[in-house]
Amino acid sequence: MNLRILLILGALSAFGPLAIDFYLPSFPTLARAFATDVEHVQLSLAAYFAGLAIGQLAYGPMADRYGRRRPLLFGVVLFTLASLGCALAPNLEWLIAARFVQALGGCAGMVISRAVVRDLCDPLASAKVFSQLMLVMGLAPILAPLAGGVLLDVFGWQSIFFCLALFSALVGAGLAAWLPETLSDTQPRAPLRGSLGRYAALLRDREFIACGLAGGVAMAGMFAYIAGSPFVFIELYGVPAEHYGWLFGSNAAGFILAAQVNARLLRYRGPGFWLRRIVWVFFLSGVVLLGLALARPAQLWPLLIPLFIAIASLGCILPNASACAMAHQGAQAGSASALMGSLQFCVAAGASSLVGVLHDGSAVPMAAVITLCGGLATLLAWYSGQVSRTA
Structure with missing residues (x-):
């Protein structure tokens, strides 16, 4: 895969992290601007997760029927217009x-970029x-909150969404100019009317569901951190x-460093092997984090160490889970990617909402x-290891 295509796919995949992380520093400001509290502002994050979960189910069959480019262009235009609406x-x-x-x-970018890779x-x-x-995606969580905090301080919260609109317009131009159609002309195009049947078959695929949900539940832990960290850190x-x-x-x-380490680990063993081992790092660091949080330390730094380990481990867990889930999907890669993403973000929406529901200061x-x-x-x-065909 050449660098240009990789960068375009990374930018498309970054729509989600950017739209989430860019405006996180503005939560307290939005609460004051709309005369509400941070817990109600968090509903805008849950709404985004819900939209991701629902929308992906539509893009998968469209990508399998009409190819990858046209649904991508539609999604980018819709994102641009909605970003202006947010501003x-x-x-x-x-x-x-x-x-x-x-x-x-x-x-659209999140679903179809996985299908393009497949x-x-x-x-x-x-x-x-x-x-x-x-x-590529990891740069978004690093740069977005930094840039969001500066824009918030200098230009106000509206500038964050104007910048998202500009970014998506530029990505759309690059997509139109440089991303070729990757769905082969010789490959059968799945009709839209069979999409429910394909989803039903995928739901019966134990390996696909186990691997997809393993990554999705781990991702939900990251979104619990995303939803809760503005209050914990700032307030x-x-x-x-x-x-x-x-x-x-x-x-x-x-997260980025662990993802690059993962690429090297894959020289020795397959993605399933590393998924089933590194997930323990995520779980045990969460246990340590919970124990420290229950002790209610007077300073933030004790919480940061296990939190760093937990989030970093996801750099190994998420790519391996995606690769295992998508490994045997072939012609229905778009639908498989869509269903996996939808299931993952349903769980993520629940996790982010649960942080708000359990809020206790x-x-x-x-x-x-x-x-x-x-x-x-x-x-x-x-x-997944009990039913896996990917070592």
Whole structure:
């Protein structure tokens, strides 16, 4: 896979992280602007996750029927328009609705980029490409909160969404100019009317479900961190909004580093082997984090160590889970990618909402949800090993 295609796929995959991480420092500001509290502002994050979960189910069959390019272009245009709608939101309800539509556009890149990788690569090469995409995607969690904090301080929260609109417009131009159609003309095009049947068959595929949900539940732990960290860092421990990005970015750097280590580990054993082992790192670091959160330390730094390890381990878990789930999907790669993404973000939406529901003025809700996700991911990864055909 050439560098130009890899960068385009990375940018498309970054729509989700950017749309989430860019505006995290603005949560307290949005709460004041709309005369509400941070817990209600978190509903805009849950709405985005819900949009990702629903929208992906539509893009998968479209990508298998009409190819990869046309659905991608539609999604990018929709994301751009919805980002402008977010910037112009007069109230929280408008913002929540616009975020939902924004997700419907943004999920096109997340679904179809995985299908493009499956079109061009075998399972082992796919795991390596997914790890490389984590490097491109990982820049978003590092740069987005930093840039978001600066934009918030200088230009106000609306500028964050204007920048998202500009970014998506530029990516759309690059997509139109440089990304070829990767669905082969000789490959049968799956009709739309059979999409429900394909989803039903995929739901009966135990290996696909186990691997997809193992990655999805682990990802849900990351989104519990995303939902809870603005309160924990900024409100509970007094980290300035403009410095929030440095802490958030350090965890993202660990994620990137682990993804690159994963690409090298794959020289020795397959993605399934590493998935079933590294998921334990995520779970055990969550247990340590929960224990420290229950002790309610006076300073933030004790929480940062296990949190860093937990988020970094996802750089290995997520690409391996995706590669294992997609390994045997062939002509229905678009539908498989869509269903996997939808299931993952349904779980993520629940995890981020649960952090808000359990809110008690401490770091315990965030830590508890991360630990729960780690335990479930470990069980699913173990089960995937019982039915796996990918070593």
